[in-house]
Amino acid sequence: MTGAALDEAAAPRVPDRRPPRQGRLALTLRRESTWLGWWFVAPAVIVTVALVVYPLVLGFETSIHAQAPTLTAPSKLVGAANYSDVLKDPNTVSATLHTLTYVGIALALEIGGGLAIAVVLHRAFRGRGIVLAILIMPWALPSVVSGVLWQRIFAPDNGLLNSILVNLHIIHQPEVWMANGWAIPFITLVHVWGVLPLVALILLAGLQSIPDEVYSASAVDGANAVRQFWHITLPLLRPALAVAITVGLVQAITIFDEIYVLNGTALNTASVLMQVYNSAFVDADFAHGTALAFLVALATGVFAVISLLASRRSTV
């Protein structure tokens, strides 16, 4: 009696559309599962309400009140004043520009590099498993440790990069990389080192979901490898690309650890999150720090929704 329904339920990826189960067993299951379901999800709901929703409300309250001298002192309701202060702050403006630079460079390197890695590792070859295992290593490391590993490369005076460039007569004097225009690109490079494996894996999974027949059919039609890549691979890769871009975007907007390790809280490389840290915890101004954090969260959410909507439209 339930044979067909069970088969239906076992089919992967579409269980949502399974027909309602029939028969006595299914009916008892449904009645039983109402309260049992609550018990199973209750811990997760409690944690979310207590440690995400409640702090979110608290934070919003902080952001619309004036900063009180102590944690417990009463503070005045100021509405959107903190938000407009933050938007007018020149440090916010420069941190926003820095963050856009981080995001732009990171996404370009991650999508370009990720595509290249995915294409190279797409076909089976001896040792591919080992290469894949090595590939995810940088992703597995704490971003602070990535920063530490790259530290000596970008060191001033006799840092490794300085030594190479002086030896090659590209520069005459050692540069202080974290104080000049290269600071943001180099910090982004360290960031990309940690995120690229994830992006590459997402794109690789996307490549492998494209059936081989599509390629053989187009080969018969006389398409060469480059044309195949532009006209078949890239369009079919769009859903995976959208996910990869969303992941890279969210990671880059919230860049903090690598900056902190390589250049501290210095203003010339401060991202928006560094600016939140500086105003909330260095200047002890929770009100303005939280207001800025909420603005950034809003921007991140809008970006994430846009890129996910773009991916949905292309998959269905």
Add this chain to the structure above:
Amino acid sequence: MKPSAAARTLRWVAVAAIVAWSVGPVIIGVLTSLSSEVDVEAVPARWIPHHVSLAAYKALVLGANTSLGSTQADSHAFGQSVLSSLEVTVEATIVTMIVSILAGYGFSRLPFRGSKLLLWGVLATLVLPLFTLVVALFRLMVQLQLINTQLGLVLVYLSSSAPLAIWLFYNYCREMPAEPEEAALIDGCTRFKAFRKVVLPQMRSGIAAVTAIVMLLVYGQFLIPLLLGSSPSTKPVTVLITEFVGKYTTNYPLLAAGGVIALVPPTLVALLLNRHIRGMLSGSTG
């Protein structure tokens, strides 16, 4: 279709480049950690130390503050921070796994009126950047006197890693065949017993993968412990090593040795479970 010799060579060059990019900085870190002060101060820089020295590791582990310049390396502090890191990571991972296995299974197999809405409510917190909550969590932890305690850190890690884990388990349970569980129910198991005896073993490889991912996420946290757990007893190794970066001069061997020790646990996890992790990371996105 056999690739030509040129194509094969090209691919090997590309593969070598990928490997070099992935392990290069780690090798540089290891070489730096084994350098003596003379080596790191040499001009031009020496990539490979002329005088291999374990002084940096000795300083971290034994506290011997030998010829390592001005940076203070308190042995007790470093060992303590590695231990705290591991301890809190294990605790937070266990709690996160319990909460999210139950929720992932519940949301996918035991739907009730409003459960979809609740699921999306929990998952919506995935897109919420952590730092929107950092200031409020800091104040909350101060008020609850959980600031600088392991319990406080574990709670915050739980709330920050559970949504991802729930999402992964939710998808995993939906794609898992339902027959074994239904069979157990027909045989007269209670729902909970069927979950324990049939579903949990069925979820083994998913549990391995998510455990690894959550461990790596928690171990790598920096901003949260910097703000909520920077007392000597709770400070994790990620926070401690940033203190080795000097304002004017940095003791590179010491810094690198700290980094090399800190990368051992996540490297082991990633190597041991790399198949599971890769499957979950690429599968979670499709």
